[in-house]
Amino acid sequence: MAVIVPPFESFYEEHRDAVFRELRRLVGKDAEDAYQETFLRALRAYGRLKHTENLRAWVLTIARRVAIDHYRRREAPTVIAEPETDSRPAYAELGELADGLPRKERAAVVLRYGYDLSYAAIGAALGSSEDAARQAASAGVRRLRRRMQ
Amino acid sequence: MTVSPTLDKRFREAAAAAGLLDVAYDLAETPIGTLLVATTDRGLCRISYDPQPELEAESLAHTFGLRVLRATKPIDPVRRQLDEYFEGTRTTFELQIDLSHQAPFSRAVLNRLARVPYGQVTTYGALAAEAHRPKAARAVGTVMNRNPVPIVLPCHRVVGANGALVGYGGGLERKEQLLKLEGALENTLL
Numbered sequence: 001m002a003v004i005v006p007p008f009e010s011f012y013e014e015h016r017d018a019v020f021r022e023l024r025r026l027v028g029k030d031a032e033d034a035y036q037e038t039f040l041r042a043l044r045a046y047g048r049l050k051h052t053e054n055l056r057a058w059v060l061t062i063a064r065r066v067a068i069d070h071y072r073r074r075e076a077p078t079v080i081a082e083p084e085t086d087s088r089p090a091y092a093e094l095g096e097l098a099d100g101l102p103r104k105e106r107a108a109v110v111l112r113y114g115y116d117l118s119y120a121a122i123g124a125a126l127g128s129s130e131d132a133a134r135q136a137a138s139a140g141v142r143r144l145r146r147r148m149q
Numbered sequence: 150m151t152v153s154p155t156l157d158k159r160f161r162e163a164a165a166a167a168g169l170l171d172v173a174y175d176l177a178e179t180p181i182g183t184l185l186v187a188t189t190d191r192g193l194c195r196i197s198y199d200p201q202p203e204l205e206a207e208s209l210a211h212t213f214g215l216r217v218l219r220a221t222k223p224i225d226p227v228r229r230q231l232d233e234y235f236e237g238t239r240t241t242f243e244l245q246i247d248l249s250h251q252a253p254f255s256r257a258v259l260n261r262l263a264r265v266p267y268g269q270v271t272t273y274g275a276l277a278a279e280a281h282r283p284k285a286a287r288a289v290g291t292v293m294n295r296n297p298v299p300i301v302l303p304c305h306r307v308v309g310a311n312g313a314l315v316g317y318g319g320g321l322e323r324k325e326q327l328l329k330l331e332g333a334l335e336n337t338l339l
Contacts, residue, residue: 007210007217043169
């Protein structure tokens, strides 16, 4: 059976608003840069696409990966000499505190307590369910508590 | 929440600039109607009269690859030269043309066609003879009918042996308008 992948133009027109909405939810004001990055990544892979099922899910997965990369860049460890007057945003502080946690737990903790994202949004960003995000965050917090005792 | 025109345009131009497209296309307004103009990295690959963009995108994807996107910048040189042609200030097009997907006979005929000068006409039979197939006037007619880039490859300058306009993929009225623009109508029967 012939598999007909639509021209990129049709794919783009059909899904662009949904991708933009998702990115607004995940990265807020940085959605515009993330939008361009998402569709450039999709375009790079598009010529090799073999399936036509669920292109919406495929491009939303790319968008979530772009959002995760976006947070990773912002979480890049910052060296701060004097912690006395701490004017760092919550996520920077948490980012340092959470260094050394397993990757997924760290991301869940930082996104939940640093960025105040909902578990649903965190699950989406991590490519897992809301429940899995909640569990990862609480496992991360338990681990941090143990470490500080 | 929808994507703003600015953001949309930014992505389209970035995609083209990054060299990620198999085909870029856009619409161009001319005195003989709206044209769809498409280019690959090898050059101009299609000019369509009365385009239905969705069908055109599918057909372009089928021939050149799936990564087809509407974008303005890659088309600008063609648009500019078409404007100059219709203003009467340009008599030859300086554009690369992508004939890589044409069959050998079509390519040979289209290459001969490219040399028919502005304001002059030739015949189907003469083109056939130049392509070393003197009896293939009818086949040349078919190639003209399927000319991927009319106007730039001037199939409007090809007429019947008796000077009749015969036919044109974009409609005879347009053939007449183009020949009139070039001052070549007196060379035909009309």
